[in-house]
Amino acid sequence: MSGAEAGEPVAAEVEELKAQLVEHNHRYYVLDQPSIPDAEYDQLLRRLQQLEQLYPELKTDDSPTQRVGAEPAAAFESVEHLLPMLSLDNAFSDEELQAFVERIQSRLGDTRFPDITAEPKLDGIAVSLLYNDGKLERAATRGDGRRGENITSNVRTIESVPLSLRKNLAPRLEVRGEVVMSRSGFEKLNQSAREANDKVFANPRNAAAGSLRQLDSRVTASRPLQFMAYSIGYLEGGELAGSQFELLKLLGEAGFRINPLIERCDSLDSCRNYYERLLQLRDELDYDIDGLVYKVDSLLLQQRLGFVSRAPRWAIARKFPAQEKSTCLLGVDFQVGRTGAVTPVARLQPVSVGGVTVSNATLHNRDEIARLGVRIGDGVVIRRAGDVIPQVVSVSESGGGEEIEFPVNCPECNTPLEQAEGEVVTRCPAGLSCPAQQRESLEHFASRKALDIDGLGSKLVVQLVQAGLLRTPADIFRLEVEQISSLERMGEKSARNLCEAIEASRKTTLPRFVYALGIREVGEATAQALTSWFGDLQQLMQATEEQLLEVPDVGPVVASHIAAFFASESNREVIDELLQLGLYWPQPSGTENDALKGQTFVLTGSLEQMTREQATEQLQALGARVSGSVSAKTSILVAGAKAGSKLTKAEKLGVEIWTEDRLIECLEQHQ
Numbered sequence: 001m002s003g004a005e006a007g008e009p010v011a012a013e014v015e016e017l018k019a020q021l022v023e024h025n026h027r028y029y030v031l032d033q034p035s036i037p038d039a040e041y042d043q044l045l046r047r048l049q050q051l052e053q054l055y056p057e058l059k060t061d062d063s064p065t066q067r068v069g070a071e072p073a074a075a076f077e078s079v080e081h082l083l084p085m086l087s088l089d090n091a092f093s094d095e096e097l098q099a100f101v102e103r104i105q106s107r108l109g110d111t112r113f114p115d116i117t118a119e120p121k122l123d124g125i126a127v128s129l130l131y132n133d134g135k136l137e138r139a140a141t142r143g144d145g146r147r148g149e150n151i152t153s154n155v156r157t158i159e160s161v162p163l164s165l166r167k168n169l170a171p172r173l174e175v176r177g178e179v180v181m182s183r184s185g186f187e188k189l190n191q192s193a194r195e196a197n198d199k200v201f202a203n204p205r206n207a208a209a210g211s212l213r214q215l216d217s218r219v220t221a222s223r224p225l226q227f228m229a230y231s232i233g234y235l236e237g238g239e240l241a242g243s244q245f246e247l248l249k250l251l252g253e254a255g256f257r258i259n260p261l262i263e264r265c266d267s268l269d270s271c272r273n274y275y276e277r278l279l280q281l282r283d284e285l286d287y288d289i290d291g292l293v294y295k296v297d298s299l300l301l302q303q304r305l306g307f308v309s310r311a312p313r314w315a316i317a318r319k320f321p322a323q324e325k326s327t328c329l330l331g332v333d334f335q336v337g338r339t340g341a342v343t344p345v346a347r348l349q350p351v352s353v354g355g356v357t358v359s360n361a362t363l364h365n366r367d368e369i370a371r372l373g374v375r376i377g378d379g380v381v382i383r384r385a386g387d388v389i390p391q392v393v394s395v396s397e398s399g400g401g402e403e404i405e406f407p408v409n410c411p412e413c414n415t416p417l418e419q420a421e422g423e424v425v426t427r428c429p430a431g432l433s434c435p436a437q438q439r440e441s442l443e444h445f446a447s448r449k450a451l452d453i454d455g456l457g458s459k460l461v462v463q464l465v466q467a468g469l470l471r472t473p474a475d476i477f478r479l480e481v482e483q484i485s486s487l488e489r490m491g492e493k494s495a496r497n498l499c500e501a502i503e504a505s506r507k508t509t510l511p512r513f514v515y516a517l518g519i520r521e522v523g524e525a526t527a528q529a530l531t532s533w534f535g536d537l538q539q540l541m542q543a544t545e546e547q548l549l550e551v552p553d554v555g556p557v558v559a560s561h562i563a564a565f566f567a568s569e570s571n572r573e574v575i576d577e578l579l580q581l582g583l584y585w586p587q588p589s590g591t592e593n594d595a596l597k598g599q600t601f602v603l604t605g606s607l608e609q610m611t612r613e614q615a616t617e618q619l620q621a622l623g624a625r626v627s628g629s630v631s632a633k634t635s636i637l638v639a640g641a642k643a644g645s646k647l648t649k650a651e652k653l654g655v656e657i658w659t660e661d662r663l664i665e666c667l668e669q670h671q
C-alpha cells in the first residue's frame with residue numbers, strides 16, 4: 001500500500017497527531033500529569049503509525065513513533081565530548097561541607113554566603129544530549145569523561161528525552177543529566193526475569209546501565225527509563241541564564257524533566273536542613289538517590305571558581321549511607337503466603353542499611369537460591385530501597401557452609417509442595433485448610449485496601465484463629481465483644497472498638513469486596529476493571545473464562561484463576577454467608593434502574609460538562625457497561641471534543657455515535 005501520495009488533509013492529520021502525542025508524552029513522562037488514558041494514547045499512536053506506513057514521506061525523525069527502537073547495531077561508536085564530563089568531590093560530614101563553603105569564600109575574597117542550589121544526586125547513568133537547532137543529534141555516555149559511547153538510538157527511545165525542544169534555546173546545546181530506572185519498574189523487570197529464569201539486575205542503576213548498553217534499541221525501548229536534566233555542557237550562541245536554578249527552569253520549559261526537589265539554600269543551616277529532609281524523603285521516592293549535590297548558584301561565580309583536576313570547585317556531593325551492605329546469612333525460613341506460594345526468607349546478622357536495621361531479606365524462590373549459589377554462613381550483600389522488601393543481591397564471601405534445602409512438604413501443614421511445569425513458584429496446594437494460607441487470607445480480607453477493618457491485624461488474626469473463633473472471612477462478622485475481650489492482652493475497650501470497626505466495614509464497595517476475596521492475580525486495579533465491566537457480583541460470578549477475557553487487561557491466566565475461584569463450592573458458600581451476614585455495597589446498577597442494561601458505552605475525547613469518571617459512574621448506575629476500547633460489541637460511542645481514532649473506528653464499524661449533550665439528555669431522562 002505504500003507509495004500513495006499524501007494529500008493535504010492527511011498531512012494535516014499527521015501533524016495534528018504528532019503534536020497531540022508530543023504533548024501527551026510531555027504531560028505523562030515529564031510533568032507526571034497524564035491527561036488521557038493509556039489506551040487512548042495507544043490508539044493515537046497506532047493511527048499515526050498507520051498513516052506513516054501509508055505515506056512514508058510524512059515520517060520525520062522526531063515523530064513519536066520513532067521511539068520504538070531500531071534494528072540492532074554491531075557496536076557502539078566512540079565519540080569525543082565537546083567539553084569533558086567531570087566528576088564531583090565528596091563531603092562526608094557537616095564540617096566538610098563548611099570547609100567547602102569556606103574555600104569558595106576565600107577564593108572569591110568574599111565572606112558572604114554564596115547562594116547554593118541543592119539537588120538530589122541521582123543514582124543512575126550520566127548522559128550527554130547534543131541538540132542541533134533544537135533537534136536531538138547525539139546522545140553519549142560519560143565514558144572516561146573525555147570520550148564516551150554513542151548511544152543515540154537507545155536514548156531516543158526514552159520518552160522523557162525530547163526529540164525536538166519545545167523551546168529552541170540555542171543553535172547548538174548540550175544538555176547533561178542522569179538516566180535512571182524507577183524502582184517500581186526495576187522490581188517488575190526483575191520479577192519477570194525471575195519468572196523467565198533470566199538474568200536479574202542487582203539494583204536500578206545497573207539495570208539502567210544494562211538497558212542503555214543494549215545493541216538492540218528495541219530492548220531499551222521496553223525498559224522503564226527516564227532522563228532528568230541537571231546541567232548544560234557545550235553551548236553555542238551566548239548565555240542562557242544567570243544561575244543554575246534559572247537554567248533548570250529554562251531546561252524545564254524546553255521540555256526536560258527537572259527534579260522537583262531542587263531548592264536554593266541561602267545559609268549553611270538551610271544546606272544541612274535540606275540534607276536531613278532529603279534523607280527522610282529518600283525511601284518514598286520511586287528512584288534511587290545516593291546523596292545530594294550542592295552547587296554554587298551563580299553561573300558567573302562558577303566560571304570564576306573553575307575546576308581542579310577532574311572536578312569543579314563550585315560543586316560538591318554529600319553522600320547518603322549506602323543502601324547495600326554485607327552481612328552474614330544465619331539461616332533460611334520458609335514462609336507460606338496467601339496463595340500458597342512458599343518464599344525462602346534469609347535470616348541475617350542484623351545490619352544497618354541506609355539507616356534501618358535489617359535482619360530478614362527475601363530470597364524469592366528456589367531458582368533464586370540456585371542462581372545466587374548461596375549457602376548458610378555465607379557473607380551476602382543486602383539491598384533495601386524504599387518500601388521494597390530487603391533483597392539478597394549476591395554472595396560476597398563464601399563460608400563453605402551447608403546448602404539450603406528447600407522443603408518437600410509445607411512447613412505449616414505438611415502437605416507435599418508442588419511446582420507447576422514452567423513456573424518458578426513452589427506452592428502448598430492445601431488452600432484454606434493450610435493454616436498459613438487461612439491466616440494470610442483473613443489478614444488480606446481485613447486489610448486497608450480490602451474491607452479496611454481497623455485493628456484486625458496479623459497478631460489478632462492468629463489469636464482469633466487459635467481460639468477457634470475465626471476460620472473463614474464470614475466468621476469475622478459473627479464475632480462478639482465478649483469473645484474478643486476474653487483473648488489475652490485484649491481489653492473490653494479494644495474489643496468494642498474492633499466490633500465497631502467490623503460493623504462499619506459491612507458497608508463496602510464492590511471493587512473492595514472483589515479484591516478482598518483474594519483471588520490469585522486479582523489486585524485492586526483488576527478488581528476495579530472486573531466490577532465496572534460486569535456491574536454486579538452475580539454477573540461476575542457467572543462469567544465464563546471467555547467472557548472474562550473480554551474485560552480490559554484480563555489475560556488468560558487471570559481469567560482462569562477467577563473462573564476457578566468462583567467455581568469452588570466452598571468459596572461460593574463463604575460469599576453467600578457474607579451477604580447473609582449483612583455485607584453490602586450501594587448497588588450501582590440492577591435493582592433500581594436498569595434502563596441501559598446490556599449496552600456497552602465507550603467514552604472518547606474530552607467531555608466538557610462532566611468528567612469521564614462521573615459519566616462512567618452515572619452510566620454504570622443505569623446498568624450500562626463502560627469499556628476502554630471500541631469493538632463490534634460497542635453499542636454507543638460518546639465523542640467529546642478532539643475525539644480521535646476511536647471515533648474513526650466507531651464510524652467504520654457503524655457504531656452509534658453520541659455527542660456529550662445527547663449523553664446528558666439520556667442520563668437526565670433516566671434519572
Ligand code: IVH
Pocket residue numbers: 086087088119120121122123124125126142177178230231293311312315317
Ligand atoms: S552535576 C561537574 N548534578 O554524579 C558536575 N551530577 O559524581 C557534574 N549526578 O557523573 C555533575 N545527580 O552522573 C550533577 N544533580 C546532579 C547529579 C549528578 C547525579 C552524577 C553525575 C556525575 C556524578 C558525579
